[in-house]
Amino acid sequence: MVYEETFEDGAGLEDLVEVQFTLNGRKRKVSVEPRELLATVLRDRLGMTGTHIGCDTTNCGSCTVIQDGQSVKSCTVFAIQADGSDIITVEGIGNVTELHPIQEAFQEKHGLQCGFCTAGMIMQSYWFLKENPDPSESEIRWGISGNICRCTGYQNIVDAVRLAADKMKTKGGS
Ligand code: FES
Numbered sequence: 001m002v003y004e005e006t007f008e009d010g011a012g013l014e015d016l017v018e019v020q021f022t023l024n025g026r027k028r029k030v031s032v033e034p035r036e037l038l039a040t041v042l043r044d045r046l047g048m049t050g051t052h053i054g055c056d057t058t059n060c061g062s063c064t065v066i067q068d069g070q071s072v073k074s075c076t077v078f079a080i081q082a083d084g085s086d087i088i089t090v091e092g093i094g095n096v097t098e099l100h101p102i103q104e105a106f107q108e109k110h111g112l113q114c115g116f117c118t119a120g121m122i123m124q125s126y127w128f129l130k131e132n133p134d135p136s137e138s139e140i141r142w143g144i145s146g147n148i149c150r151c152t153g154y155q156n157i158v159d160a161v162r163l164a165a166d167k168m169k170t171k172g173g174s
Pocket residue numbers: 052053054055056057058059060061062063064073074075076
């Protein structure tokens with residue numbers, strides 16, 4: 001039971017704050033410490049392990065999620081700041097049997113190698129393509145410039161985002 005949880009550092013019931021938000025279309029309620037980051041709450045309390053933590057210092061973008069229509073680095077948001085908001089993680093945009101067009105494009109263009117950055121890249125692209133549905137290569141490079149990939153050299157990711165834009169024009173994808 002979340003309400004009875006006591007943490008190793010001695011935080012207990014009196015330190016917890018109840019937070020409610022919509023996560024991938026479902027209302028969720030969770031008790032958190034005021035110091036807890038949205039990224040860790042999504043992963044450790046709510047099972048959304050697609051959201052990765054690569055740096056914890058707002059550099060890598062692997063923790064990117066959508067909060068109220070904006071892409072945010074969830075390691076830079078306290079969970080209590082998510083109260084009342086609408087959160088979308090990579091688990092909320094597609095699944096194994098029905099990939100989102102951005103996920104399809106990453107697969108088809110080999111836009112990943114180890115995959116650590118991929119959920120963040122996809123969520124950043126998800127936001128970016130809503131802002132700019134027909135981006136040039138340089139605009140795509142700007143759009144993902146807050147996300148670091150240590151494997152691909154970026155070209156395949158850029159190609160994937162461009163393909164995703166084409167797919168979303170014909171197939172849609174919200
Ligand atoms: Fe959030 Fe790196 S873990 S930016």
